[in-house]
Amino acid sequence: MLHPRIESLDRDDMKALQARKLAALGERLAASPEWCDHFAKVGMHPRDLAAADGLANAPTLEKSDLRARYPFPMLTVDVSRVTRFFATSGTTGLPVLFGFTHKDLHQLLAVQVARQLYCIGVRPGERAYQGYGYGLWIGGPAHDLGLQELGVTCFPVGPGRAELVVQWLRDQAWDAATLSPLFLAHLIRVARERGIDPKKDWVLRNAIIGGQSVSRAFREQLEAEMPAGFRAYNTYGTTESGGPNVGTSCPYSHGRDEMHLINEDTVITEILDPETFKPVGPGEVGEIVVSTLDKEASPVVRWRTRDLVRISGKPYDCECGRRGMPTIGRIIGRSDDMLKVRGVLVFPSQVEDVIAATPGTVKEAWQIYVDTVDGSPTSMTVAIECDAGYDGAPSNLADAVARSLASRLGLKVPIECHPQGTLPRYEAKARRVLVKEQP
Amino acid sequence: MLHPRIESLDRDDMKALQARKLAALGERLAASPEWCDHFAKVGMHPRDLAAADGLANAPTLEKSDLRARYPFPMLTVDVSRVTRFFATSGTTGLPVLFGFTHKDLHQLLAVQVARQLYCIGVRPGERAYQGYGYGLWIGGPAHDLGLQELGVTCFPVGPGRAELVVQWLRDQAWDAATLSPLFLAHLIRVARERGIDPKKDWVLRNAIIGGQSVSRAFREQLEAEMPAGFRAYNTYGTTESGGPNVGTSCPYSHGRDEMHLINEDTVITEILDPETFKPVGPGEVGEIVVSTLDKEASPVVRWRTRDLVRISGKPYDCECGRRGMPTIGRIIGRSDDMLKVRGVLVFPSQVEDVIAATPGTVKEAWQIYVDTVDGSPTSMTVAIECDAGYDGAPSNLADAVARSLASRLGLKVPIECHPQGTLPRYEAKARRVLVKEQP
Numbered sequence: 001m002l003h004p005r006i007e008s009l010d011r012d013d014m015k016a017l018q019a020r021k022l023a024a025l026g027e028r029l030a031a032s033p034e035w036c037d038h039f040a041k042v043g044m045h046p047r048d049l050a051a052a053d054g055l056a057n058a059p060t061l062e063k064s065d066l067r068a069r070y071p072f073p074m075l076t077v078d079v080s081r082v083t084r085f086f087a088t089s090g091t092t093g094l095p096v097l098f099g100f101t102h103k104d105l106h107q108l109l110a111v112q113v114a115r116q117l118y119c120i121g122v123r124p125g126e127r128a129y130q131g132y133g134y135g136l137w138i139g140g141p142a143h144d145l146g147l148q149e150l151g152v153t154c155f156p157v158g159p160g161r162a163e164l165v166v167q168w169l170r171d172q173a174w175d176a177a178t179l180s181p182l183f184l185a186h187l188i189r190v191a192r193e194r195g196i197d198p199k200k201d202w203v204l205r206n207a208i209i210g211g212q213s214v215s216r217a218f219r220e221q222l223e224a225e226m227p228a229g230f231r232a233y234n235t236y237g238t239t240e241s242g243g244p245n246v247g248t249s250c251p252y253s254h255g256r257d258e259m260h261l262i263n264e265d266t267v268i269t270e271i272l273d274p275e276t277f278k279p280v281g282p283g284e285v286g287e288i289v290v291s292t293l294d295k296e297a298s299p300v301v302r303w304r305t306r307d308l309v310r311i312s313g314k315p316y317d318c319e320c321g322r323r324g325m326p327t328i329g330r331i332i333g334r335s336d337d338m339l340k341v342r343g344v345l346v347f348p349s350q351v352e353d354v355i356a357a358t359p360g361t362v363k364e365a366w367q368i369y370v371d372t373v374d375g376s377p378t379s380m381t382v383a384i385e386c387d388a389g390y391d392g393a394p395s396n397l398a399d400a401v402a403r404s405l406a407s408r409l410g411l412k413v414p415i416e417c418h419p420q421g422t423l424p425r426y427e428a429k430a431r432r433v434l435v436k437e438q439p
Numbered sequence: 440m441l442h443p444r445i446e447s448l449d450r451d452d453m454k455a456l457q458a459r460k461l462a463a464l465g466e467r468l469a470a471s472p473e474w475c476d477h478f479a480k481v482g483m484h485p486r487d488l489a490a491a492d493g494l495a496n497a498p499t500l501e502k503s504d505l506r507a508r509y510p511f512p513m514l515t516v517d518v519s520r521v522t523r524f525f526a527t528s529g530t531t532g533l534p535v536l537f538g539f540t541h542k543d544l545h546q547l548l549a550v551q552v553a554r555q556l557y558c559i560g561v562r563p564g565e566r567a568y569q570g571y572g573y574g575l576w577i578g579g580p581a582h583d584l585g586l587q588e589l590g591v592t593c594f595p596v597g598p599g600r601a602e603l604v605v606q607w608l609r610d611q612a613w614d615a616a617t618l619s620p621l622f623l624a625h626l627i628r629v630a631r632e633r634g635i636d637p638k639k640d641w642v643l644r645n646a647i648i649g650g651q652s653v654s655r656a657f658r659e660q661l662e663a664e665m666p667a668g669f670r671a672y673n674t675y676g677t678t679e680s681g682g683p684n685v686g687t688s689c690p691y692s693h694g695r696d697e698m699h700l701i702n703e704d705t706v707i708t709e710i711l712d713p714e715t716f717k718p719v720g721p722g723e724v725g726e727i728v729v730s731t732l733d734k735e736a737s738p739v740v741r742w743r744t745r746d747l748v749r750i751s752g753k754p755y756d757c758e759c760g761r762r763g764m765p766t767i768g769r770i771i772g773r774s775d776d777m778l779k780v781r782g783v784l785v786f787p788s789q790v791e792d793v794i795a796a797t798p799g800t801v802k803e804a805w806q807i808y809v810d811t812v813d814g815s816p817t818s819m820t821v822a823i824e825c826d827a828g829y830d831g832a833p834s835n836l837a838d839a840v841a842r843s844l845a846s847r848l849g850l851k852v853p854i855e856c857h858p859q860g861t862l863p864r865y866e867a868k869a870r871r872v873l874v875k876e877q878p
Binding site: 070071072079080082083084085086094095102124125126127134135136140141144147148151153154155156157158164167168171172 | 509510511518519521522523524525533534541563564565566573574575579580583586587590592593594595596597603606607610611
């Protein structure tokens with residue numbers, strides 16, 4: 001542990017530390033008319049964060065709140081005190097800006113990322129390939145800061161330039177890498193094409209992978225093609241939480257396909273039911289909601305990430321010694337996409353996984369039909385297509401998918417099996433869930 | 440001036456400061472076997488830099504010296520002490536890496552760039568759009584550091600995203616910009632297309648433009664389309680000199696289309712005849728050769744930039760108060776491309792300028808033919824094409840080009856005028872200079 005006095009706190013001591021910082025945060029936000037207005041919407045004042053149930057009752061924050069305050073939303077310092085801004089990607093509109101003071105960058109973010117790097121096993125004096133993007137996106141700059149803080153030599157290549165990277169991985173003997181998992185897979189492919197064997201020619205020992213969630217099977221396949229002992233550790237964070245600073249696997253949680261909420265002393269992560277906003281329990285799925293405790297310039301309180309995750313069945317007291325830094329699974333979907341059918345949460349991505357894994361289906365053609373009462377789904381049906389070359393009866397294919405879905409979801413779902421070419425195709429983003437309203 | 444005690448030194452005091460630092464540099468380099476070998480090639484030792492003529496006799500350094508020492512050439516600290524590497528672009532092979540220690544980045548580069556920004560008029564508390572690229576290229580990261588050092592709020596967008604940038608220039612009221620001149624021209628165009636008038640809707644006051652050399656006419660045209668008082672200041676630097684840290688215009692030198700060698704206390708810039716390596720005098724053209732005085736990790740001594748520049752006719756004692764920071768013109772070409780004909784330096788770019796400015800020529804089709812003796816050009820001829828639509832005699836067109844060239848170069852050059860479509864065309868890089876060897 002880079003910071004054992006913090007990282008090994010038990011859950012109660014961690015909660016006490018968070019409570020003190022929440023009270024201080026409330027004091028700071030009280031100076032901001034914007035933040036006071038925001039809390040007033042639910043009849044609260046920022047200073048109420050000092051109460052035991054203050055955070056639990058505080059209003060959530062989402063993109064629409066920020067868009068309404070363009071161009072510098074909810075900033076708690078004057079713009080001139082901001083060292084630099086980062087922004088969300090802006091795929092659904094203008095990017096939303098988040099400010100960072102000098103302290104936010106160098107005393108907070110740098111330390112958060114250094115802790116994550118140390119947690120996966122990166123050590124001072126090592127050489128790291130930095131493969132996340134730069135510019136307004138926080139990924140690359142945050143890892144530059146973390147590597148610098150930890151005393152690791154950074155090769156800030158960013159994404160792309162794969163041919164150069166595979167050669168330098170060999171010639172410069174890079175120990176660690178920060179990059180997206182798909183780009184790591186691409187590097188392995190390019191290396192082989194150029195006659196470089198990652199297993200023998202590289203010494204890469206650790207990768208901190210993020211930006212997208214990949215399955216354990218995918219990671220294990222990557223690891224099998226890499227030098228002995230290499231591990232690709234999942235990481236998770238968002239611009240709104242202040243960077244790639246929320247979750248990171250340790251060597252123990254990695255084996256369970258889980259991550260520690262590694263910076264709980266500076267970023268509170270609640271896992272909440274996306275409808276009731278009540279905390280979910282161990283083993284249950286909820287939405288990640290983050291609050292920044294120490295950030296000066298663009299703090300958030302209860303920012304709705306829309307990312308869904310399952311809390312570990314045994315979230316505390318990891319073998320690594322991190323007692324009060326709970327563990328979560330990998331990100332399993334977006335709450336925007338989630339269905340709740342007869343009390344069971346269903347993600348289209350789960351349905352897609354099952355259909356893709358069943359021989360005889362047409363991979364790109366499938367739908368979920370939902371019956372609703374007052375907008376809430378009451379039942380669902382899945383429609384698939386039977387590949388023209390499938391040599392069994394369509395009903396057999398439907399049974400096979402139904403069995404796998406039942407086992408995956410714990411829910412019996414009727415399957416309609418149609419001839420190939422009869423379900424809708426989508427040129428861009430597919431609309432997988434179609435609603436049949438009750439008349 | 441951000442550092443008046445240094446920036447206002449007279450030339451003699453500046454040279455004394457450089458001499459002290461050269462002696463210290465020699466001591467440091469003496470610890471490196473690579474550097475000792477390099478100096479030994481000309482019968483010298485790094486400690487000879489302490490002599491009055493030490494630098495003038497030291498060996499020059501070029502890309503081939505570094506490529507021969509792949510992957511970490513001439514590094515004077517252990518790789519583990521390097522915070523991050525930057526690299527040359529690698530257009531002619533693998534990029535060459537240059538290391539920066541924590542001190543190189545934060546106590547040297549950050550201060551050098553902050554000084555440049557202050558010189559053009561950027562002030563603490565302002566908002567700056569950072570439009571240079573990131574990753575291994577030093578442009579973006581160096582300006583991030585400089586803006587941070589000066590206390591300017593950085594919007595690190597990088598190049599691209601023009602539609603977003605033109606809107607934010609208005610809505611976020613950016614005061615300053617660091618970017619390439621061609622991208623600034625592009626932004627103005629995009630703004631007009633979107634109904635944004637840079638003159639009225641933006642408040643941008645200063646731009647620090649570099650990455651490519653543009654004419655005074657081009658800059659003045661840019662400035663005319665921008666808010667009143669806006670200035671686009673030329674800047675110059677290279678990865679090898681430790682960043683964008685060599686030349687910057689002040690408000691006075693800007694008017695003369697010149698730049699100060701603004702960091703002469705940390706980067707010595709010699710302007711040398713590319714053949715004799717002797718210094719050229721005021722008003723003369725030579726190659727920029729740089730030596731880093733304070734850089735810890737990848738110092739250079741007499742790095743040949745291949746960039747050619749004219750020293751000001753009156754290089755010292757600028758009206759801005761910078762007495763010993765000499766002024767140079769803008770970069771006028773590469774020494775690789777330079778011709779010396781009957782004692783006159785000729786750059787293909789000058790010939791191109793003249794042809795492009797003469798009505799009736801075909802812009803893309805022209806050649807320079809050179810007669811040589813023992814590899815040295817003795818005479819040159821320029822071949823042009825006469826546009827099929829030109830309504831005068833080809834000899835008139837040839838005369839017009841000859842007159843303009845004579846006035847531009849101070850050299851009488853015979854012109855051959857050919858019919859349209861008869862000279863070579865080039866799909867990629869043109870070979871404008873063709874040699875006729877003596878038999």
